[in-house]
Amino acid sequence: MRNIETEVLVIGGGATGTGCARDLALRGIRCVLVEKGDLTHGTTGRYHGLLHSGGRYVTKDPQSATECARENAILRRIMPHCLEDTAGFFVITPWDDPEYGDLFAANCLKTGVPAQELTLAEMLRREPALNPQISRVFEVQDGSADSFLATHATAQAAREYGAQILTYHNIIGLVREGDRVTGAVLEDLRSGERVQVRCAYVLNAAGAWAGKIAALAGLTVTVVPGKGTMVAMNHRMINTVVNRCKLPADGDILVPIHTVAVIGTTDVHVPDPDTFDITPEEIQLMLAEGEKLVPGFSQYRALRAWAGVRPLYKDVDGASDRDLPRTYKLLDHATRDGVQGMLSIVGGKWTTYRLMAEEAVNEVARYLGNTKPCRTAEEVLPVPVTAQRSPAPPLAGSAMRYPRHEPAAPDGPRLNGVRAPIGPQPIYGLDAGFYYLGQHLADVERxxxxxxxxxxxxxxxxxxxxxxxxxxxxxxxxxxxxxxxxxxxxxxxxxxxxxxxxxxxxxxxxxxxxxxxxxxxxxxxxxxxxxxxxxxxxxxxxxxxxxxxxxxxxxxxxxxxxxxxxxxxxxxxxxx
Amino acid sequence: MAYDTIVLGAGLAGMLAALGRSERGERVLVLAKGHGATHWAAGCIDLFGAATNPLAAVRDLAATQPTHPYALVGVTALEQGLARLRAACEAVGYPLVGSAERSLLLPTAVGALRPTSLVPATMVAGESRQLGDGRPTLIAGLRELRDFFPPLIAANLRAQGFTAEGVYLDLPPSTRHGAFSPMNFARLFEQPAFREQIGRQLADLVRRGGYARVGLPGCLGLHQATTVVRDLQTQSGALIFEIPTLPVSVPGARLFHALEQALVRAGGQMQIGAWVRRGEVQTEQLVAVYSEAAAREQRHTAQRWVLATGGIAGGGLRAEPTGEVRETALGLPVQVSAAQSAWLAQRFLADAGHPIFRAGVATDRDLRPLDAAGRVVYANVAVVGAAIAGFDPLREGCLEGVAVATGFAAGQH
Structure with a gap:
């Protein structure tokens, strides 16, 4: 039996958990992160890799849209090496409501999501494989993200500031002393050894597994695991993220990432985040929806299919899963359940993981009496050794190939007293060095x-x-x-x-x-x-x-x- | 040019069929999109998996599985086909050893023991009975070859009770950098200076370690493998054996070359790079096929045809997302015994394999293609090798055996 003393125990080695560990460490709070698999072993490593512009949520969930837009700009600054600056299109196909275009544009403006209508000729010049029957197209600042690399970079930063990260450690139990959570018992899955952790605070960032973790402390957190199935195609038939311009639905996003294009996703309620199947109907649906964006899509070679489970938090019994709020929730078990020393973070999406971590750690810091400000939006993340790269990329994303248009709305609405980022944003990639498709080839040749x-x-x-x-x-x-x-x-x-x-x-x-x-x-x-x-x-x-x-x-x-x-x-x- | 027989496909089955017909005096053309399964298999002749007596097991099939291709053509076709193949290999100085009546176990590039029946002489010193004689074995490779890892091979051999060690040799310094594929190493080993450098290192290791035999990657020469192995044996003072590496298979390419030589000597012609896309039919006879090469379509005519285009791996069969399985050259009816939902087992290594890979063209005893009702589709077409329905060449361990038996049979009648 090993013993570990720390201030905060973070549970979950996905984007949120590692983000919390980094934030805690940057504020000088001692922490240990525990993950039952490898980092990104859960939902973070099983998503399509979309860096949201926010456009997807402008109508349904304006708060999410605004958060995405702001975090998008921050992530471009702090982790360019984990992102590809693909840009994104929202397209109205013959299967979509043409009326939605104007509403989309208006809501982008309202929510601070930079968007710009393009001519169809420009769209086809940039993406010739897209359906020529598309009637309108808006450009947004979507990108694609290497969530494996980003999480490793975040974890490395956390370690550099003193956080301890334990992968392949399973939580067997949470220790409760009366109405207070004071630690946990872990099993080192490699050695079988038991590890006793004593801590002042437990941060439950287990995503789709957060309900299972909360139950270990006798608490009820209802997380609805929403299965999202994705299919990777062997070809980047498009180099820009393409979204259907409509309310979010199944199979409406196509993400070019690394050497493949990923189409996603479905959204199916599953009872258990550890057991789910992919059905032939889901695959057929993805390919059929892909055809609407790129004619001939189903003739491309599908490489593999996989599913991730979204950690959707259920406040009340809702109708279909996609209508559950995408916005995350912080559940302070002291005010919610009368149990001190534990917070559960549920919901959310990869693009806003940093913000979720910031708000969660704000709560923890307040509890611990730490007053240092959050610095995770300012400090650039390190580059893990597995992502060594050429010093001078020949081009960086679409920025180089397609110079942006002038800002459309010089004076947009304000968000929290700050002017919302309307219109083109500064392109950080040329200086900061986004990942680009030819990067590994350039390295191999060099x-x-x-x-x-x-x-x-x-x-x-x-x-x-x-x-x-x-x-x-x-x-x-x-x-x-x-x-x-x-x-x-x-x-x-x-x-x-x-x-x-x-x-x-x-x-x-x-x-x-x-x-x-x-x-x-x-x-x-x-x-x-x-x-x-x-x-x-x-x-x-x-x-x-x-x-x-x-x-x-x-x-x-x-x-x-x-x-x-x-x-x-x-x-x-x-x-x- | 009017041909008597055109063979579609240049794997073992197609080449043996073409050879047989050429030797009977016919004008023969082999039309193939590319190389066959020879180039991705081990270069050994697998007859019937781990059966102690493969020939006896094949004989038994006539009663137990009458539609199995072995049962269709009979055990004599297999024996005679093997004899013809051995003679072709013998003629290029690359003898095959072993017998159809017993299985050999040869180490693979992960150190597992794989059953087979006929093996090139360059591999036989690695047979498990020899490995188990108590004397130590050395597995040696070159780091530059990415498909051969002596430490893992040796460790797995030790785990099975053999005495073995693994070591990396130094790449001879004169060698230019670049393109360290198995095929290029085969060419390097044909340079006397290169193999002398390797031989010297081996001699030193053998002297110090007392090894009775040395296993090397299966790329010891393409056309002179026997010479390369003999020289390395002389120099090192130990027996040398090859272990097949990942595709491209150098030993497989040698089998192809042996048959190619025999076919050319017999007056046969070959056109590689011609992809047959469709056939032309008159009154239930195939009269022509159309091939694509260099963006041009070409029409080929012949009296008789042999379809040797392989199964799903070879490209002779193609499964559509809709669940339809097509025969790609002539559009022959394909027999699929499993519904699409049952094509694939849950486990990759499921013992019974995956039902989709038993799909193929059903044939009669003359290997003529049959439709679902059991009627002959084209009387002047024979189907050979992995394109035939109702068996899994990989899981049954009979890829080469069925190719040889059916290819030989189609070359005779």
Missing amino acids: EHAQDELICECELVTRERVLAALASGAANLDDIRRDVRMGMGPCQGGWCIYRTAALLFEQRVADGVSSANTNAALLHFLQERWKGLRPVLWGDQLRQARLDEQIYVGLLGVHRLQAIAEPGGGLVTDDSR
Whole structure:
């Protein structure tokens, strides 16, 4: 039994939890973050990667829209290396209400979401694959975000300021002394060791799992896990985020991110955030909706499908999930339940994670008597070693390619006494260095590393795999989240084998045996298969058969089952 | 040019069919989009998975699974096809060893033991009975080759009770940088200076470690593999064996080359890069096919046809999102035994495999394609290899065996 004393225990290693840890650490508050899997193991690592402009919410949820617009500008400043400045379109297709265009434009103005109508000729010049029957288009400041990298960068900043981050630690129980939460009992999933944490405050940032955590303290928090299914296509048929200009619905966003385009999402209530399936109907719906934006969409090659569970908080019994508020809620269990020393953060979305963390930590700081101001909107995040890059990108997002128009509304409404960001914002990318699509290729060419590629699809070099291992990646799935190994068209045909062998070679000194490596390899193959199964036809089915030929026919990995056993922290049971 | 027979597809099945017909005096053309499954398989001849006596197991199929392609063509076609293939390999100085009546177990690039039946002489010293003779084995590779990891292979061999160690060799300094693919290493090993440098390192390791044999990546030469292995054995003082690496498969390419040589000698012609997209039919006979190459369509005519375009992996079959499975060259009826919802098992490594990969064209005993009612579609077409319905070449461990048996059969009658 290990013992840990700290001021604040943060539960959850997603965007919100790591954001809280960083904010606490920057204010000089000691904290420990605990996550049952790897960082981003939950919903953060399972979303489409959209950096919201706010446009999606201007009508339905104006407060969310305004928060998104403000946070969007902040994130561009503090984590450009985690963002691609794709810009975004809201398009009215023949299936959408043409009247909504004017309302959308007016509501963008009201909520402070920068938006600009473009001519259809301009739209087609920039995105020739879009449906020529689109009748109106507005440009907004959407982008795409690498939520894995952003969370690692946030965690690294938190560590640099003294936060302790424990991944693969499961919460077994929260300790309550009377009407006060005073700590937690954890299990180190790698060693099986128990860890006793004593703390002054518990910050429950477990997202879709927040209800399960609250229950450990005898509290009731009703989080409705809303399953969102996404499909990644092997091709960036568009380089701009494309949204349907209508009230939010299923399959209405197309996000170009890294080497793929992701279409999302559905929204289906599921009883348990740990158990859900993807149905063929959901996939068909995504492809059919994609056709409306990009004719021929369903003929592109679908690479994989996956689902994340939104942490939607249910105040009252509502109708359909999409009508639940997107805006997050801070549940102070002292005022709500009469239990001191615990706060649950529920709801929210990735784009506003920093703001959620700021407001939650404000509460905690007040409780602890800490008066230092929040600095998370000012300090730029570090660049993790797995994201090394060329010093001078040749271009940065759409800014370089498509110079912006002049501001449309010089004097817009005010938000909290500050002029709302109407019209074009300063482009930080040229100075700050946004991620751009050719970045990894430029690195490979600069380093002459063509012969060092472990994952050819995603241009992952041996050096980056080793950097991921050195920075604490415990298993193949961790490495995937760090460097995107295995996420391209071949879905790991070559690189799963190579990475498993490198993992073995690096960790053999720590006592990892080949039996542990075999278990990790078999486990990861099955994880990839889960994402492939819903989209296997055409070329991707052919690819899957080639991968089966490699792993079953050529390597005979199924014959390793007799000499495969979990161990060395390489595979943990994530169903717990 | 008017051909007697045109073969669509250049894998083992297509090449053996083309060879058989050329040797019977026909004018033969092989039309193929690209290389066949040879180039992504191990370069061994798998007959029937782990059956102790594959030939006996094939014989039994006639009673238990009469529509299995082995049962359709019979065990004699398999034996004669194997003999023809062995002769073709022998002729280019690349002998296959082993027997159809027993299985061999050879180490893979993760150190698992894989059952097969006929293997190139360059691999046989790694057979499990030899590995288990108590004398130590060295697995050696080069870091520059990204598809071969000696420490993991050796560790897994040790976990199965063998004495093995893994080591990386130094890349000979004279080697230019770039393009360290298995195929390029094969070319490097054909340079005497390169293999001498490797041999010297091996000799040193063998002297110090007392290794009886050394396993190296399966890229020891493309056309001179036997010479490369012999030289390395002489120099190192240990037996040398190859372990197949990830695609592109150098040992598989050698099998293709052996058959290509035999076909050219027999007067057959080949056109690789021609993708057959459709056929032309007159009164239930296929009279022509149309291929695409260099953005041009070309019409080819022949009296008889062999369809050897492979299964889903080979591109001979294609599954649509709607659940339809097409035969891609001629549009033949495809037999799919499972509904779309049951195409794929929950587990990737499910023992029974995935039902979709048993899809194919049903045939009669002359390998002529049948429709759903069991009627012959085109009397002058034979279907061979993985395009045939009702078996999973990968999970049954009979990819090469069925290709050889059906390809040979289509080359005879």
